[in-house]
Amino acid sequence: MNVKPGELVRIIAGREIDVKVHDKGFVASTAVFIVAIVASIALPAMLAGGAPSYTLAVLGDARVVSDAAADLVSAPDGERLRGVPETDLTVVEAASVEAALAREGVTAVLSMDAGRVVVTGREGVPDGLTSLIAAASAHVTAQGVARDAGLTNQQVAALVSPTPPRVDILAPGPDYAVPPQLLVIVFGLLFYFSVLTFGIAIAQSVVEEKQSRVVELLVAALPVRWLLAGKVAGNAVMAIAQVTLIVAAGLVGAGLAGQGDVVSQALGASGWFLAFFMLGFLMLACLWAVSGSLSARIEDLQSSTLYMQLAVMIPFFAAVFLPEESPLRVVLSYVPLTAPLIMPGRVATGDAALWEPAIAAVIVAVTAVVLIMVGARLYAGSVLNTAQRTRLLAAWKSGGRA
């Protein structure tokens, strides 16, 4: 019989993938994550999309102010006066304040009381509308005063709509659609969630095989390390597929919501994020398997995976809470455990030079190779000890023989 390692690893990985795909919890959590990401990107865009729309009812001589307001908002983008919000304004005539407010769709009523402009609303008046009316009213008053003073039309115009100052910026900062810190948190959360679920999945899968003694059957058929490779490969494929899917869903969501800026910004950051995610996942995957193989029963997992959970949790909080300018952040972006989170974050905030992520990636990759070798030995040394929990040292020693 010809033994093909590649094929065997693929078969083992295939089962891991099959189990995941049929795991209702996994499918549900992926779906929830995707919906949450799409919603969090698309919803604000949809809510913010378009100018607010108001219907203003006008009484008698207040018409001057509403006409001025209509003039102000009808000016094209860029020529609108400062302080005048972009608004879709409809003006309707009304007989009385009460009658106007009884009408469906009327936002507020404009009237005059002893020369003073009065805005009447039901439960409140939108800020945008109030500032628009204030601007229009000021405009009307200024025009009246200027005309009384005998100024020419040009002088009036110069008075009420002065030429805005020119703004010159010598070194413009990058124009972000989304604050990069938010991207770092979103990516960090994704990384944390994914590594934790798949790490625990690997540990569970290992201990399940131990507890059910399937592992005894499997090691009769293939070397222990191939079994480990298949497990890690299967879960890595699923983890990367899940994260890619979620990131892609987020980008598509942003694209649909018309936030092209977010898409290009996130795409730029997500390349490094995915690369670091892959490396970071592989770096820890074998150790997750070890935390499973050191236990004899599912019940032991809680304690044996504790250190692994910390190894994922601490970098996450460091990435989220370390201030952007902190020198520690720069150092940690090269430390293998924290680099997969912090380095892509520094790329996203634009304070890492081009070569920096590459160097950090090499450091993480080398660490991954070392940890995979250590993990494989510990796994080999403990996976067949089905009787009780295995001590690290014992696993290391017997792993050398296996």
Add this chain to the structure above:
Amino acid sequence: MGVLTPDAGTVTWGDSTVTLDVRRRVGYMPEERGLYPKMKVRDQLVYLARVFGVEAAVAGERADALLSDFGLAERAGDLLHTLSLGNQQRVQVAAALIHEPELLVLDEPFSGLDPIAMDSMATRLTERAHAGVPVLFSSHQLELVERLCDDIVLIHEGRVVAAGSAQGMRAKRAGSRYRVGVDGVPHWRPTLAGTDVISTTDEATVVELSEGVDPQELLANAQRAGAITHFSRAVPSLSELFAEVSR
């Protein structure tokens, strides 16, 4: 099987040492069940077959054939842990057979089975043996071992205490022991030189004869005590034999 490292000695198959290649031609069943509890029965068999290098299509056919052979065809789509213990054990044996091994190594295949399941398991294993696949199994049920096995090794506290065919072992152990029953005389004892009483009951007495003592003299001696109800060579069962050698 790759599960344990030997303290000493070597394991060979034919002329070669047991490498991975050899191991993959052996059907193995661990003592405690070794299957995924939450995997469907047929999927499980196909998966293990694939791990042992069987093509996917062939694996499917064999799984179906084995399941119908073991009377489990209608359970093929069920999760393993929903099956009864006896049925799980059958799936386990099917798993050991799925890659058509050259040798079967079964650790306690009869433990936990009811008498009917035990019988059907015995039939399956005998079938395989007759088909030319040697079956090596461990068991504590010595009556069964005696009935099924061609070659037996008795191990006590890690040492081989007896080996050979069941009949050979028993005959050898029987030596010159006789069971004598005398009507109306419970716990009869011979009055003959060169005899040694091993045990007595109400019905019969087991006597060991020293070398050179003719069993006919013992019979004559017994006849003088009363009518003979029983006279035979006392061949110990395997269990008795084991109890003696392990003492």
